[in-house]
Amino acid sequence: MTNMQVSKDLLSAIQHLSSETKGQALTDELIESLVDYSGPMMDFFGITHFQSIVFSHLIEAELRSLIFDQERVVDTFGRKLSALAAVNVAIDELLAMKLIYYKRSEYGMRRKNDRNKVISVHNKMLEALMSGDPSLLSTAKTEDFHALLAEVRELIVKRIEKEISTEELTDQTMHILENNKTLNEVKWLLKIEGIDKYDMVLLLNLTIETFEDGDRGESDMSKLVNEVFSEIRDRVRYKRSIKENKCPLYTLKLVEYSDTDFSFMDYTRLSEESMEVLLGGAVETTKKPIKPKFGTLIAPDKITDEELFYNETEQKQVETLVKALQKDNYDRIVSTMKAKNTLPNFSVLFTGPAGTGKTASCYQIAKRTNRYIYFIDLEKIHSKWVGESSKNVVALFNEIKEINKFLEDDCIAVFNECDSVISKRVTVTTSTDQSMNGTINNFLQEFEQFSGIAFLTTNLAANFDSAFMRRILMKFLINAPELAVRKKILTKVFDDITPETIDKINSQYTLTGGLISNISKKLLVKTLLDDSINKDEYIMELCEEEFVLSKSDRKPIGFAQ
Numbered sequence: 001m002t003n004m005q006v007s008k009d010l011l012s013a014i015q016h017l018s019s020e021t022k023g024q025a026l027t028d029e030l031i032e033s034l035v036d037y038s039g040p041m042m043d044f045f046g047i048t049h050f051q052s053i054v055f056s057h058l059i060e061a062e063l064r065s066l067i068f069d070q071e072r073v074v075d076t077f078g079r080k081l082s083a084l085a086a087v088n089v090a091i092d093e094l095l096a097m098k099l100i101y102y103k104r105s106e107y108g109m110r111r112k113n114d115r116n117k118v119i120s121v122h123n124k125m126l127e128a129l130m131s132g133d134p135s136l137l138s139t140a141k142t143e144d145f146h147a148l149l150a151e152v153r154e155l156i157v158k159r160i161e162k163e164i165s166t167e168e169l170t171d172q173t174m175h176i177l178e179n180n181k182t183l184n185e186v187k188w189l190l191k192i193e194g195i196d197k198y199d200m201v202l203l204l205n206l207t208i209e210t211f212e213d214g215d216r217g218e219s220d221m222s223k224l225v226n227e228v229f230s231e232i233r234d235r236v237r238y239k240r241s242i243k244e245n246k247c248p249l250y251t252l253k254l255v256e257y258s259d260t261d262f263s264f265m266d267y268t269r270l271s272e273e274s275m276e277v278l279l280g281g282a283v284e285t286t287k288k289p290i291k292p293k294f295g296t297l298i299a300p301d302k303i304t305d306e307e308l309f310y311n312e313t314e315q316k317q318v319e320t321l322v323k324a325l326q327k328d329n330y331d332r333i334v335s336t337m338k339a340k341n342t343l344p345n346f347s348v349l350f351t352g353p354a355g356t357g358k359t360a361s362c363y364q365i366a367k368r369t370n371r372y373i374y375f376i377d378l379e380k381i382h383s384k385w386v387g388e389s390s391k392n393v394v395a396l397f398n399e400i401k402e403i404n405k406f407l408e409d410d411c412i413a414v415f416n417e418c419d420s421v422i423s424k425r426v427t428v429t430t431s432t433d434q435s436m437n438g439t440i441n442n443f444l445q446e447f448e449q450f451s452g453i454a455f456l457t458t459n460l461a462a463n464f465d466s467a468f469m470r471r472i473l474m475k476f477l478i479n480a481p482e483l484a485v486r487k488k489i490l491t492k493v494f495d496d497i498t499p500e501t502i503d504k505i506n507s508q509y510t511l512t513g514g515l516i517s518n519i520s521k522k523l524l525v526k527t528l529l530d531d532s533i534n535k536d537e538y539i540m541e542l543c544e545e546e547f548v549l550s551k552s553d554r555k556p557i558g559f560a561q
Contacts, residue, residue, distance in 0.1 A: 006132030009040040017056035022076055026083035054090040058100055062121040069118045099125050101167050123164045145185040151176055152204050156227055166230045170197040188277045195248045201228050207278045210270055218258035221268040245394040290406045294396045295376035303367040308357050309489050317476045325369040347454040352478035355514020358457040362414045372411040390442040397446040404452055415456045447471055480512045493520050501536040509547045519546050
């Protein structure tokens with residue numbers, strides 16, 4: 001039998017099945033009487049008799065350019081309401097077989113709600129039907145990834161020319177990938193977590209343009225989005241996700257802006273890893289070193305060991321924290337939090353006078369718990385471009401997630417002197433005020449959803465937004481060292497100073513660890529320049545000078561345990 005005859009038989013069957021059941025009570029007797037007519041449909045599409053009846057109505061509507069939705073289902077098969085359940089099951093089965101799909105209308109005025117979706121027949125099914133060629137029903141495996149991209153490009157062109165919808169484009173593309181999952185490039189694509197079929201098609205569209213350009217050129221992401229999405233609403237939504245730095249293609253480092261200094265623009269290119277895999281065919285077997293944008297990642301063995309001295313209360317706090325962050329204990333804490341539907345946000349605020357060892361404590365706790373420390377440079381968040389600071393906040397928290405995923409463990413993210421970002425919101429009188437408040441709002445929102453370990457330090461806790469304070473798990477006040485503790489620090493640092501001078505310094509000056517460190521450096525410099533100096537006399541001068549400079553009328557700010 002020729003393909004032309006196959007097509008004629010199919011169309012005849014469709015016409016008979018649809019005309020005999022349209023608006024009729026779909027009884028068992030009627031269904032049984034039509035079994036001889038559904039043979040061509042059953043053989044060609046591999047479906048059942050009842051599915052053939054339902055599918056015939058869908059094909060007829062598609063060929064006549066009619067909308068087939070739930071209302072039409074009721075009009076067609078509603079003479080016997082109990083039959084609608086079986087019809088809906090058949091529709092679900094045809095959807096699963098990818099013979100039909102839920103269509104999103106090209107025009108907003110025709111949009112249907114979730115209970116009244118428009119059902120459409122895949123373009124490929126119609127092509128196979130009209131040509132009588134069953135081979136068109138299946139997606140043949142491609143020779144290589146280049147050939148696969150050519151197929152996807154054909155689909156994108158059809159979408160641009162409105163021959164197919166966005167849903168059909170994305171569904172057929174995913175079907176092509178599934179049918180070619182032995183290719184290295186496709187294996188890599190299908191393993192990516194956190195992207196949907198729309199992200200996948202956009203990534204492939206960018207790859208196609210990069211291939212066509214012949215080098216690592218830039219592409220207009222706005223144009224690529226317009227090619228994939230037919231509805232303006234969807235285009236705007238996707239572009240907004242890019243502007244707000246929430247688009248998975250960017251957050252997962254699959255693509256990047258062509259110029260990081262102008263990231264508010266739409267010029268985009270494939271990331272180095274995407275380029276290497278999709279254009280080079282090389283699937284990663286080892287991890288690449290991670291390069292954080294907003295700070296420095298330091299391994300625990302690279303942190304210099306330093307003995308810190310605390311007052312009794314602070315010492316207990318630190319020991320509790322070290323114990324909690326030991327791997328076994330921390331894993332148990334996180335698991336318990338998750339089991340109780342609590343986000344495992346292990347955040348600690350270190351506050352107190354300057355020089356009391358807040359930042360040093362962060363480093364030493366990281367070393368003692370064998371955790372990487374990510375020391376964040378908050379200045380890199382601020383931007384002169386309107387809206388960029390808020391975007392950078394989102395990018396920062398995404399970067400922390402990426403680091404933790406890379407390490408396969410939670411690092412300690414240190415926000416040093418964090419009052420520069422999370423101060424109290426101000427009354428808006430200028431665009432600068434609005435931008436500042438926007439940055440704070442974004443930080444609060446991201447921090448509320450943050451899962452991991454965060455250490456925050458500040459001397460100005462009173463300047464914090466109250467909404468942020470409620471989000472902190474622990475608050476540690478590190479006071480200036482008490483008399484006995486201060487003597488331990490002085491004795492350790494100035495081991496060549498007489499005990500009498502140490503006692504005199506300790507009784508006359510309330511020095512912090514930071515001040516003692518400054519005095520030690522100044523004494524060292526002076527000694528190197530003049531080895532005849534009387535250290536005991538000169539250190540008293542330095543203590544007086546440093547103590548006077550450090551005096552302030554401000555009251556210390558902090559929190560009790």
